[in-house]
Amino acid sequence: MATAEYASLNQRTELEKNINLLEKTKTNPYAYNQISNKRKFDEQLASDRAHLEKVTPPDLSADHIAKADARINQLANAWTQGGSGAPPAPTRRQMEQAPVGAVGQYNTHDRFWKDHTLTSEGKLVKIDRKKQQGLVWELKDLLRMRHKDQEYDNPDVANLEQFRPDGLNQVPLADSILPMRYGFTGAVKANYDSVFGAEPKTPVEAKIAAGKAEEPKEHVSVDRQCTATKVNGEPCTARAKPSGLCIAHSKVAKE
Numbered sequence: 001m002a003t004a005e006y007a008s009l010n011q012r013t014e015l016e017k018n019i020n021l022l023e024k025t026k027t028n029p030y031a032y033n034q035i036s037n038k039r040k041f042d043e044q045l046a047s048d049r050a051h052l053e054k055v056t057p058p059d060l061s062a063d064h065i066a067k068a069d070a071r072i073n074q075l076a077n078a079w080t081q082g083g084s085g086a087p088p089a090p091t092r093r094q095m096e097q098a099p100v101g102a103v104g105q106y107n108t109h110d111r112f113w114k115d116h117t118l119t120s121e122g123k124l125v126k127i128d129r130k131k132q133q134g135l136v137w138e139l140k141d142l143l144r145m146r147h148k149d150q151e152y153d154n155p156d157v158a159n160l161e162q163f164r165p166d167g168l169n170q171v172p173l174a175d176s177i178l179p180m181r182y183g184f185t186g187a188v189k190a191n192y193d194s195v196f197g198a199e200p201k202t203p204v205e206a207k208i209a210a211g212k213a214e215e216p217k218e219h220v221s222v223d224r225q226c227t228a229t230k231v232n233g234e235p236c237t238a239r240a241k242p243s244g245l246c247i248a249h250s251k252v253a254k255e
Contacts, residue, residue: 002129004137006144007055008158009151015052022048057145068146074122075139076163079113084124087112091167110136136160228252 007015022045025031035041060068082088087109094102114134116126127134133141140158147157156162201209226236226246238246245253 002131002133002137004140004144004158005055005133006057006141008144009155012052012056015048015055019045019048019052057141057148059148060145065146068142071120072139072142072146074118075135075142076160078118078122078124079135079139079160080163080165082109086116086124089164091165092161093167095164 022041025035026041026045032038078086080089087105089109090102090105095106113136115129116124117133117135117138119125139160143158144151147154151157224240224244226238226240226249227244228236228246228249230236236246236249238248240246241250243250
C-alpha cells in the first residue's frame with residue numbers, strides 16, 4: 001500500500017543511530033570478529049543505509065521549490081475546501097465539540113483523500129492504493145521536502161492539521177461534548193424589551209418601582225436591662241423581665 005515516501009526527522013534520526021552502531025561494530029576488530037555471520041551483518045548495514053537514503057527528503061533547487069509550493073497550495077486547498085464530489089475538511093471547532101455527525105464526516109474525508117488525488121490540471125481522480133499515493137500522502141511528502149530545513153524546530157511541518165479551518169464563525173450546537181454557554185449579544189440586550197416586551201413585575205418590584213416599598217422596621221432588642229437601682233446607688237445591670245425589673249428586684253417589689 002502506497003503511503004508517505006519520506007519519514008519524519010525523528011524516524012530518520014533513529015535509523016541513523018542504528019547505522020552508526022553497526023558501523024562502530026564493524027570498525028572495531030574485536031567486536032566484528034565476535035559476529036558469527038558477517039555476511040548477514042554486512043547486508044543489514046547496507047540495507048539500513050539504503051533505507052535511510054530512500055526515506056530522507058531530497059534538497060530542492062529554486063525551480064523545484066516554486067513547483068512544490070504551487071502543488072502544495074493546489075492539494076491543500078482541495079483537502080480543505082473539497083468540491084466536485086470531494087467532502088470538505090471538518091472544522092477545528094467541529095473536531096473539538098464533536099457534535100453528531102462530526103466523527104463520520106472526519107472518517108469520510110480522511111478515507112476519500114487517501115483514495116483520491118488531483119492531477120496537475122486539478123482533475124479529481126481515484127487511485128489504486130497499492131500502486132499510487134493518495135492526496136494525503138503526496139501532500140505530506142511535499143511538505144517534508146519543502147520544509148526539510150525547518151523540521152528540527154518544527155516537527156509538525158507535514159501535519160495536515162495546519163490546513164484545517166478553525167470554524168469560529170459556526171454556531172455551537174447543543175449536542176456538543178464540550179460544555180457550552182449561551183447568552184445575548186449587546187445589541188439584543190439593549191433592544192430586548194422593544195422586541196419581546198417587558199416582563200411583568202413581581203409585587204415587590206412593583207412597590208419598589210412606585211416608591212412604596214415598606215421601610216424596614218426598627219430593631220427592638222429583646223435583652224433589656226433592669227430599671228431598678230442597687231442599694232449602693234448603682235444601676236442594676238441584670239436582665240429585665242417584661243415588667244422592667246430583674247428577678248431579684250421583682251421579688252423585692254412584691255415584698
